[in-house]
Amino acid sequence: MCQCQNASVSVANGNDSKKFKGDIRGPGVLSRVIHIRKLPNDITEAEVISLGLPFGDVTNLLMLKTKNQAFLEMNSEDVAQNMVGYYSTVTPIIRHHPVYVQFSNHKELKTDNSPNQERAQAALRALSSSHADLAVMAPTAVLRVVVENLVYPVTLDALCQIFSKYGTVLRIIVFTKNSQFQALLQYSEGASAQAAKVSLDGQNIYNGCCTLRISFSKLTSLNVKYNNEKSRDFTRPDLPSGDSQPPMEHTAMATAFTPGIISAAPYPGATHFPPAFTLQPASLTVPALPGALASLSLPGATRLGFSTISTGHCVLLVSNLNPEVSTPESTCFCVYGDVMRVKILFNKKENALVQMSDSTQAQLAMSHLNGQRLHGKPLRITLSKHTNVQLPREGHEDQGLTKDYSNSPLHRFKKPGSKNYSNIFPPSATLHLSNIPPSVVEDDLKMLFSSSGSMVKAFKFFQKDHKMALIQMGSVEDAIESLIEFHNHDLGENHHLRVSFSKSSI
Numbered sequence: 001m002c003q004c005q006n007a008s009v010s011v012a013n014g015n016d017s018k019k020f021k022g023d024i025r026g027p028g029v030l031s032r033v034i035h036i037r038k039l040p041n042d043i044t045e046a047e048v049i050s051l052g053l054p055f056g057d058v059t060n061l062l063m064l065k066t067k068n069q070a071f072l073e074m075n076s077e078d079v080a081q082n083m084v085g086y087y088s089t090v091t092p093i094i095r096h097h098p099v100y101v102q103f104s105n106h107k108e109l110k111t112d113n114s115p116n117q118e119r120a121q122a123a124l125r126a127l128s129s130s131h132a133d134l135a136v137m138a139p140t141a142v143l144r145v146v147v148e149n150l151v152y153p154v155t156l157d158a159l160c161q162i163f164s165k166y167g168t169v170l171r172i173i174v175f176t177k178n179s180q181f182q183a184l185l186q187y188s189e190g191a192s193a194q195a196a197k198v199s200l201d202g203q204n205i206y207n208g209c210c211t212l213r214i215s216f217s218k219l220t221s222l223n224v225k226y227n228n229e230k231s232r233d234f235t236r237p238d239l240p241s242g243d244s245q246p247p248m249e250h251t252a253m254a255t256a257f258t259p260g261i262i263s264a265a266p267y268p269g270a271t272h273f274p275p276a277f278t279l280q281p282a283s284l285t286v287p288a289l290p291g292a293l294a295s296l297s298l299p300g301a302t303r304l305g306f307s308t309i310s311t312g313h314c315v316l317l318v319s320n321l322n323p324e325v326s327t328p329e330s331t332c333f334c335v336y337g338d339v340m341r342v343k344i345l346f347n348k349k350e351n352a353l354v355q356m357s358d359s360t361q362a363q364l365a366m367s368h369l370n371g372q373r374l375h376g377k378p379l380r381i382t383l384s385k386h387t388n389v390q391l392p393r394e395g396h397e398d399q400g401l402t403k404d405y406s407n408s409p410l411h412r413f414k415k416p417g418s419k420n421y422s423n424i425f426p427p428s429a430t431l432h433l434s435n436i437p438p439s440v441v442e443d444d445l446k447m448l449f450s451s452s453g454s455m456v457k458a459f460k461f462f463q464k465d466h467k468m469a470l471i472q473m474g475s476v477e478d479a480i481e482s483l484i485e486f487h488n489h490d491l492g493e494n495h496h497l498r499v500s501f502s503k504s505s506i
Contacts, residue, residue, distance in 0.1 A: 141192070155229075188424075321349075449471055455473065
């Protein structure tokens, strides 16, 4: 039985009771219980669970099939917030029906032992155990992907959009071998490769066809020399397109096929595929865990999708800011790309324009930060109609609302092949600190990060390198605000602190 304030849910003999009262809850109230509405009549437990598993562990499930609704209990409010924030920008589609995801007014779920709930718990145990297997060490971060039953053409962009749900894709190569369309894909870490393999192996890209067969490659890294439609190195936007390849409009998205890694020629039909950035994401299945992929599709970008912002669109409109504390200097966008300019709108100071170095970085920032809370309010980030942020005309004062960072020496991604491309992670409560001078000790840093009023929960220096450390804040929101305040903080001895989100916890 689910016993929660302002709601009554009774489940008996496998049928949902008419006692149920739907959630009426403002979008800004946090809960680790997620309310999912407008589900198809024949929805399965596995499909509902798979909506949540890409974001973290699902601890309970309540199905209300006669109401076309369900409740998912996540393992923490931070995980639930990431899930709701993501689906607020990308509505999930199940069998051509949009479903709606919001916070519940339940704080926890308590379920009974009816047959209906036993089925739900069995599905939860099965999928959660496969999710736990992701912790097993992957032999390599490189996957070999074979697409069987190739009824519709599959592009490099399509593969990147699907696989980037599970982590940062560094390099990708497409080719034909033994009359089969194949790809080699390198993640920034083995855990992402393991998650993608478990989740996507055997699933269809399109309904009934284009089946993915995924295995670990014997390679540990991919070497890319050119940037074109046959392969891409996202860490090296400076690479040429190759003499035999037409130039691509978007150099940051261009990639290359490397002779020697594989013996087969590049995919012969690739030149007849739709050009990059014309991919229709609605036909792509959402990368989720087993049971959901074949029937669940997204009409928009995946969390780290690269193909949804067209060439030249690198300006983001950020709304729902707290105007009392927001300044052009208070930005966390720098961890996802090089910020060129920031303008807070004169008549609407809760809105700002942020210009990134290119559209790939704009997509990364939007995907990671939209829905995250900053100074008590969830950020709303969309693509701006502007193609660049205008500086105030000479002699015109704009009250310090515009800042030009185009020549800043602090840009993290200016150097081609920068290792910072491999260290892009979603916002988390744990921050990675680097460039710490020898004279600075643990108490110094804990005192610094608590000086703004945030709680420091844990701290740990790297064992082999005391120039780096992890610090865990009380919440993701605290971590975001701390990153804004203390990145580039002067620690003395000509050392300025570098702060980014960590993939690890303490």
